[in-house]
Amino acid sequence: MDQQQIEKYLDGSLSRTPGTKIQYGHPSPRYWEKSDLDLPDLLAPMRPERQLSLYLHIPFCVPTEPGACGFCLFAREDFESYPLVRRYVDSLVREIERVASLTGRRKVDCVYYGGGTPNLLRGPEIKRIFEAVATSFIVTDDTEITFEGYPPLFTQERLEALAEVGCNRISLGIQTLQPDLLPESGRTQDLAQIESTLRFAADHGMRANVDLITGWFGQTPESIIKDVDTLLDWGATGLVNHPLMIVGDSDFARRAEQLPDVPAQARTFDAARIRLLERGFRMDSYTDYTAPDQRCVRYLELYRDILNTDRIGVGYGANSLIAGTEFAPGSTWANLRSIGAWQAGVDEGRTVIDDRYAFSADDLKVLYLLKGLEGFPWLDAADYSRRFGGDLKRDYAPFWEAFEARGWLRWEGDSPRLRGDGIFYTATVQRVLAEPRVQQLRTSRGMGARSRNPLPVVVRG
Ligand SMILES: C[S@@+](CC[C@H](N)C(=O)[O-])C[C@H]1O[C@@H](n2cnc3c(N)ncnc32)[C@H](O)[C@@H]1O
Ligand code: SF4
Secondary structure (H helix, E strand, O other): OOHHHHHHHHHHHOOOOOOOOOOOOOOOHHHOEEOOOOHHHHHOOOOOOOEEEEEEEEOEEOOOOOHHHHOOOEOOEEOOOHHHHHHHHHHHHHHHHHHHHHHOOOEOOEEEEEEOOHHHOOHHHHHHHHHHHHHHOEOOOOOEEEEEEOHHHOOHHHHHHHHHHOOOEEEEEEEOOOOOOHHHHOOOOOHHHHHHHHHHHHHOOOEEEEEEEEOOOOOOHHHHHHHHHHHHHOOOOEEEEEEOOOOOOOHHHHOHHHOOOHHHHHHHHHHHHHHHHHOOOEEOEOOEEEOOOOOOOHHHHHHHOHHHEEEEEEOOOEEEEEEEOOOOEEEEEEEOOOHHHHHHHHHOOOOOEEEEEEOOHHHHHHHHHHHHHHEOOOOOHHHHHHHHOOOHHHHOHHHHHHHHHOOOEEEEOOEEEEOOHHHHOHHHHHHHHHHHHHHHHHHHOOOOOOOOOOOOOEOEO
């Protein structure tokens, strides 16, 4: 693409909400294909010297009105009963054991329980999965273990069970602390309980992350600054600020005209960023902030450091990424996105893959570039040249120039870093950088620019 085409692409994207890493990797799941490869073949490009990241998906959620909190993009199910949850846990443990029988009992660097709503599990189910992971893999004191959840479900009993099994990080989906704004999603919260959950975490040496969403009905820069201040005063050690993504036919999507427009969303996003920096937090990615005395969250670091990490997702709809090498690239895949089909497959010992994308060497380079613009470990010209033998500045010169001309990017030594509005538009920057490779894919598959496959439910890993 030349600079004029890049400018045109960016101009055409400004009025669309850019989105976040929740939705976009490279390439988008629109370009993935049905796979009949068996798990041993999928895992073959793993490398023993790489770090290992495990993602475990717990899909169940407290039902809300509107459904799925009005906005949620994930593979999730309304909670019906604990016998069904226990049945899911049985299958999850079976899949953990199957993966470990193929990988060997490797050291695991981070384990992330995501959802859905992991803290819907109770003590016995939590213990069962933690034991399965510890038996199948080597979990050490250095292993970062995160348990995500819906704030009202972080009860004393669950927190104690988590502390007992060695969980060292919790993540609370706050979204907004404003009591007048929250009901739009049908979610509930108790401010005193959030405060005491954060206190419990601090008292037990656990890190505590909080998720906020920018672009909520009625939200203003002032209200998000208030949320940031309150959560930091209560001891949150990390904060993720997600720009609201609207896709599909969610309740929020149907009411999209009542949401703040994109420039207003960008202002609120920026207000939170500036406040977090004023409070001494460090920006470890365009959405992730960390307390000054803490290192970057391992899960996020490994999520981006794809060339040094093997990432395996377990559970229905979970996503794995084994990059392999430039000479023998690996692939990324998603487990079956129907809970019944996933469960039946696991129980019968079958491979439960829905679709997959086999990387080319070019894809690995694109992924490396996109992840490094998103956050720590940041993109670095010396590392790029060592890995790919090129010149980062020269190889993408028209892109850097277009971003710099908008005030979206500045070189800090060897590292191109997004700045100003470029931070809010990170996903837009990623899409335009990936566009030449995506155009090749469209051409090779005979897909018109408009005749794209529908985007499946978002996968996590
Ligand atoms: C699995 S949820 C967190 C745990 C728990 N289920 C809850 O909601 O409290 C993961 C996070 O993704 C974010 N998220 C989900 N859908 C989103 C969307 N459409 N746009 C932006 N962020 C979204 C929310 O901040 C949410 O906390
Ligand atoms: S935001 Fe959390 S609780 Fe709400 S539907 Fe999504 S995963 Fe479930």
